[in-house]
Amino acid sequence: MSETSLVQEFTKGLWKEIPPFRLVLGLCPTLAVTKGIETGVGMGIALTFVLVCSNILIASLRKIIPNKVRIACFIVVIATFVVIVELTMQAFTYPLFLKLGIFIPLIVVNCIVLGRAEAFASKNGIGASIADGLGMGLGYTIALGTLGSIREIFGAGTWFGHAVFGASFQPFTFMVEAPGAFVCLGLMLGLMNLAGKE
Amino acid sequence: MGDYILLAISAILVNNILLIQYLGNCPFLGTSKKMDTAVGMAMGVVFVLTMAGIVTWIVYKVFLVPFGLEYIRTLAFILVIAALVQFVELFLKKSIPALYAGLGIFLPLITTNCAVFGVCIINIDEQYNFLEMLVSSIAYPIGFGLALVLFAGIRERIIIGRVPGPMQDVAIGLVTAGFMSLSFLGFKGMI
Numbered sequence: 483m484s485e486t487s488l489v490q491e492f493t494k495g496l497w498k499e500i501p502p503f504r505l506v507l508g509l510c511p512t513l514a515v516t517k518g519i520e521t522g523v524g525m526g527i528a529l530t531f532v533l534v535c536s537n538i539l540i541a542s543l544r545k546i547i548p549n550k551v552r553i554a555c556f557i558v559v560i561a562t563f564v565v566i567v568e569l570t571m572q573a574f575t576y577p578l579f580l581k582l583g584i585f586i587p588l589i590v591v592n593c594i595v596l597g598r599a600e601a602f603a604s605k606n607g608i609g610a611s612i613a614d615g616l617g618m619g620l621g622y623t624i625a626l627g628t629l630g631s632i633r634e635i636f637g638a639g640t641w642f643g644h645a646v647f648g649a650s651f652q653p654f655t656f657m658v659e660a661p662g663a664f665v666c667l668g669l670m671l672g673l674m675n676l677a678g679k680e
Numbered sequence: 681m682g683d684y685i686l687l688a689i690s691a692i693l694v695n696n697i698l699l700i701q702y703l704g705n706c707p708f709l710g711t712s713k714k715m716d717t718a719v720g721m722a723m724g725v726v727f728v729l730t731m732a733g734i735v736t737w738i739v740y741k742v743f744l745v746p747f748g749l750e751y752i753r754t755l756a757f758i759l760v761i762a763a764l765v766q767f768v769e770l771f772l773k774k775s776i777p778a779l780y781a782g783l784g785i786f787l788p789l790i791t792t793n794c795a796v797f798g799v800c801i802i803n804i805d806e807q808y809n810f811l812e813m814l815v816s817s818i819a820y821p822i823g824f825g826l827a828l829v830l831f832a833g834i835r836e837r838i839i840i841g842r843v844p845g846p847m848q849d850v851a852i853g854l855v856t857a858g859f860m861s862l863s864f865l866g867f868k869g870m871i
Contacts, residue, residue, distance in 0.1 A: 557759070587801060668850075671851040
């Protein structure tokens with residue numbers, strides 16, 4: 483495995499195949515946790531951890547897992563790491579745990595994790611799988627952070643909880659509600675498509 | 681009785697699992713391009729979610745709580761759901777082949793549907809009793825199906841319309857979903 487191809491595996495998750503924009507996967511949490519940048523980045527990091535760990539384990543076991551039950555095996559592996567993350571967050575980052583709520587266990591069914599396991603980790607070595615997981619996870623975190631920032635700045639006038647505009651700013655509350663999430667994501671997707679074409 | 685009706689209305693409209701709680705988006709955008717795939721997916725989700733809700737609730741109460749194993753509910757539930765979907769697939773194939781053919785590829789896809797897993801967790805977190813869980817497990821997927829079918833209807837029209845290049849397909853779909861979500865927000869005043 484050459485150096486350059488490892489770097490390539492890593493960087494493709496950052497732009498060319500960035501979830502959730504290019505790789506239209508993992509939409510549910512994208513909409514839900516991007517009310518603010520803190521929850522967005524928090525979710526991104528949790529997901530990256532699960533993604534990298536499950537990629538490592540699945541890549542190590544790929545020659546042993548029988549083809550017929552592979553999806554079930556992947557799910558067991560992923561679910562185990564999600565439980566680990568759940569308990570860790572409950573112990574060490576309780577406020578964030580409460581804010582992310584139901585979406586932490588939902589990492590199990592996050593299409594990104596299962597998708598990368600199926601499409602990549604089950605067919606490539608450990609090193610490449612780590613790079614892939616890190617790249618995708620980091621890309622996802624950046625995407626969530628960006629979307630979260632936009633929604634938080636315009637929707638609540640804060641960033642990371644600190645007020646950005648003056649006291650007279652009327653927050654565009656639409657942004658932090660459900661409709662705003664959909665519209666914002668849609669527009670960002672459109673922008674990414676535009677950027678991709680040029 | 682009134683409480684249960686309220687719960688049902690809340691699950692279908694006010695807290696619509698898809699448009700307000702953001703769960704179940706991947707199949708939402710994937711199967712809503714045509715009305716028949718949307719209806720197929722909606723039926724599948726109602727079918728699976730009702731059963732999954734009941735079974736996971738029972739598993740939680742009977743196997744996890746008495747042994748103090750609540751923390752592995754994530755693992756337990758997803759295994760139950762995966763097994764259930766597998767089982768339903770085999771059962772339908774043998775007994776109602778027409779329905780099986782209609783659902784097609786969507787049945788196994790329901791395993792990774794956030795809405796299914798999400799509602800199972802909601803049932804536990806909200807500490808529903810058996811009847812409440814039953815209402816929730818039936819009403820939430822009906823809300824999902826409703827949103828899905830409505831969306832498919834709109835999307836079929838959009839395809840004929842003139843959408844700018846970068847906004848096509850998923851992007852405009854999301855913006856549309858946003859406005860649907862806005863209209864569903866109006867239901868908040870109902871309760």
